[in-house]
Amino acid sequence: MGSLKHIEKNGFKYTVVGEGNPIIVLHGLMGGLGNFKGFLEKFPELGYQVFMPELPIYTASLLDTNVKFFAKYINNFIVQLGLKKVILVGNSLGGHIALVHAKLYPLNTKALVLTGSSGLYENSMGDTYPRRGDYDFIKNKTQNVFYSPETATKEVVDEIFEAVNDRRKVLKILAVAKSAIRHNMAKDLPNLSVPIALIWGKNDSVTPPEVAKEFDKLLPNSKLFWFEKCGHAPMMEHPKKFNSTVYKWLIENKL
Numbered sequence: 001m002g003s004l005k006h007i008e009k010n011g012f013k014y015t016v017v018g019e020g021n022p023i024i025v026l027h028g029l030m031g032g033l034g035n036f037k038g039f040l041e042k043f044p045e046l047g048y049q050v051f052m053p054e055l056p057i058y059t060a061s062l063l064d065t066n067v068k069f070f071a072k073y074i075n076n077f078i079v080q081l082g083l084k085k086v087i088l089v090g091n092s093l094g095g096h097i098a099l100v101h102a103k104l105y106p107l108n109t110k111a112l113v114l115t116g117s118s119g120l121y122e123n124s125m126g127d128t129y130p131r132r133g134d135y136d137f138i139k140n141k142t143q144n145v146f147y148s149p150e151t152a153t154k155e156v157v158d159e160i161f162e163a164v165n166d167r168r169k170v171l172k173i174l175a176v177a178k179s180a181i182r183h184n185m186a187k188d189l190p191n192l193s194v195p196i197a198l199i200w201g202k203n204d205s206v207t208p209p210e211v212a213k214e215f216d217k218l219l220p221n222s223k224l225f226w227f228e229k230c231g232h233a234p235m236m237e238h239p240k241k242f243n244s245t246v247y248k249w250l251i252e253n254k255l
Contacts, residue, residue: 004040012077014053018044021255023087024074025052026094028116029176030160031233035091038239039246046247048087053077055097058172065172066179067093071100078108085110087255089246091233092116092206096180103188111255113246115199116232119185120214122207135161146231147203189218196222197249199242201230223249 004017015033017040025036033040033052043050055070074097078086087110088098095117102109138161143149163169196219200212209226216224225245227234235242 010080012053012080014051016049016051018049020047020049021087022083023048023050023089025050026074026088026090026097027055028092028094029057029173030163031091032159034155035233035236038243039235042243057176058169062171062175065175067096067100067183070097071104074101075105075108084108087111087113089113090117091235093118093176093180095119099185100183102192102194109194111194111253112196113199114196115234116201116204116207118180118207120211122180123205133165138164145206146233146237147201147229148237151237186218189215190220192219193221195253195255197246198222198224199227199234199245200224201227201232201234201237203230204232206232
């Protein structure tokens with residue numbers, strides 16, 4: 001498959017692997033490279049070049065810490081690398097950014113894969129969140145995102161605990177969360193004509209199943225796939241099934 005390359009260039013930090021049709025993976029607010037480990041390992045073998053840019057959630061100015069800015073950031077990334085039309089795969093906040101990108105830059109958007117995407121309605125990690133310094137509280141909240149609590153490995157919990165104990169990061173997290181709530185896509189969705197796969201956990205408590213049904217109803221060219229015994233991150237909880245579902249859908253749509 002070729003090895004993962006970690007690149008810092010022209011103000012962008014990203015990982016790239018493989019050759020072929022470009023796919024850009026967009027992580028969620030509290031997510032990172034590890035969330036898409038299975039995807040990054042598999043898709044280069046299937047003839048795709050996979051990019052995963054690090055979203056500037058903690059490095060952009062507070063004024064720019066919003067969904068629209070991140071969509072522009074991704075488009076600048078696409079232009080900078082000369083990629084043109086891309087497939088965007090996004091989880092949670094990453095899905096929301098993909099949707100805004102498709103709205104603002106249709107010529108650079110070939111298709112979307114959304115999983116547990118915000119953009120219509122979401123439950124935050126909790127109204128009492130973040131409780132700084134309380135590791136067990138953060139661990140419990142993180143486990144609740146998944147159907148199987150063990151998916152929240154120590155590494156995952158540690159990363160979130162570190163973020164919520166950094167005052168500067170907390171301000172950015174709250175700014176993005178508020179921006180996502182404000183930037184509701186209900187009126188925009190009927191105008192998005194690109195093919196869109198919706199992959200949803202039936203036990204998603206962050207963006208519940210009703211959200212997926214609403215997305216499917218409003219989008220003109222979508223297909224909804226349900227994952228049983230699955231929470232907010234299907235690509236982490238059922239990586240093989242996630243990969244095969246995405247790949248079959250891409251082939252069906254000649255992508």
